[in-house]
Amino acid sequence: MSALLSVSELVKEFHMKAPRGVRRQKRVVQAVSGVSFEVARGETLGLVGESGSGKTTVGRCVLRLIEPTSGEVLFGGRNLADIDFDEMRQLRRKMQIVFQDPYASLDPKMTVGASIAEPLVVQGVEGNHDEKVVSLLELVGLSADHARRFPHEFSGGQRQRIGVARALALDPELIVLDEPVSALDVSIQAGVVNLFADLQQRLGMSYIFIAHDLSVVRHIADRVAVMYLGKIMEIGDAETVYQKPSHPYTKALMSAVPVPNPRVERGRSRITLEGEVPSPVNPPSGCRFRTRCWKATDLCSTQEPRLELRPSGQMSACHHPEV
């Protein structure tokens, strides 16, 4: 398998407006601080982490919906930073996104058919759009007559399917799924998760699946990257990372997720982390997780650990790995 997407040393800084007052100070938030990973063709990479970990920013930078501050994003071998507006526009056919909120991501005044056909219009695709819309609707488990209706006539799960149909319109090679099922009830969520799996099997595209729900990511991802304060703490084969976490943060995160089975849940040992995620404006020196880590030593505050290959196959950035 060749890498469809290759990201190296991606950095994104946001400049915050200086607060009014006596001590005016410009503040810079580094939402993503040097992130590298690859996504192979037909693969699903799960991106997990708590709020403020930078997972959504990574997704947006990959699509160049926001400009990275530095670093390299290679898509099919092309460096996205080098290409101009027109070429980027061409390339956008190949990379799409599905958003979290199925209510906000559809124009309430456009019919569903028009929303799904819009990417085709924007990209100047020739041919009969109506037929394409019908086939897309059927592909995501809706029917042809839904094309004439408006978003408010649909439930959350159906709207998310419409968003998926729109993302599929241009036959993309990569889809960024940014918390695509978080807004849905579990009984509905299961159907949408199955849809993603089926579509990938049929069409062979790659996914970056961004979510805070670790059990959904485990279910759908081939590989998973665990982020904390703008950095990847651990990355590797999903089952390995879940079963044999190497980074203490991964281990704590896994143990914090409640398992919906009282016999398992009540029998397992749990690590409760102290405190909360520190502010990305002023992240801790050295390892960013050290302020909450039970294994932290002086080394952790002075030297930043690099991602290293571990015996069980994953990479983790820790001076005192679990495995």
Next chain:
Amino acid sequence: MKEKVLEVRDLRVTFNTPLGPLAAVRGVDLDVYGGEMVAVVGESGSGKSVSFLAAMGLLPRTATVEGSVVLQGEQLVGAAPKKLRSVRGRLMSMIFQDPLSALNPVHKIGAQISEMLRAHQSMSEKAALARAVDLLEIVGIPQPGDRAQQYPHEFSGGMRQRVVIAMAIANSPKLLIADEPTTALDVTVQAQILEVIQRVQAQFGTAVVLITHDLGVVARVCERVNVMYAGRVVERANIMDVFDQPTHPYTRGLLASLPQTGVERLVPINGFPPNMLKPPSGCAFRPRCTHATDACGASLPELQPVGDSMSACIRAREVMAKA
């Protein structure tokens, strides 16, 4: 048997909407016993929050509340506003998903907790503030003396939820209603807040009603479970029974939708929840149920014993035998 703290009988809540009367709660029976942690689970629109807002007398005037809610011998449905004010915060408290909206942004935390104390007990300002600091310590806020002098915006999300819990337990109520208390929090912080709630329950003997959609959280902390669907309790059972041998097809469907270790393909529930402006006749789950027969549409099924559980499915035994 432990003392019964709360007894809800045939609770009905109807909202007057421009489209006609909407029956959000349609005959709920529920008991809460002293010192227990009981779950009310269900998806959006199942009536789980509305039931308890009604019990607290917190619904707007567009809502009609009928039935009976008895808290420690006092009837709350139709009670005078003055009586409800004296009950709320003293005998029962409620905490919500968003702690920021429960706190006044322009008053110090310590003053807000003191106000809660002085509203129900005759106490000097000084004594109340001292007690407020104690309470902050109980819920695990470091340097409670200093923190009491700060404003809500100076607290993180998890710390705000702790403050709200401190306020809720200030007058040692018999009953704490926690409505999705950890839904807005990251998993590592969720684990902390669940521990705080458990500690409060053990230390003060407070009964806790945990309203949630997260079956993992239920599996971690609850002893008994009420499953709600379309404004009714459809299953009531002990924690182990709900997960080991669910009696209602809806409960079974919920569990099958969850991504779990070793599950290759999720099984969603077909269709979507009913429109409560015109709910289906008989069992409201009937249109989505694979076990439905004509008899299911004939009348509204009541909870009846099935094994050690209570189930509102007339075919519970056949459903369980088939699985």
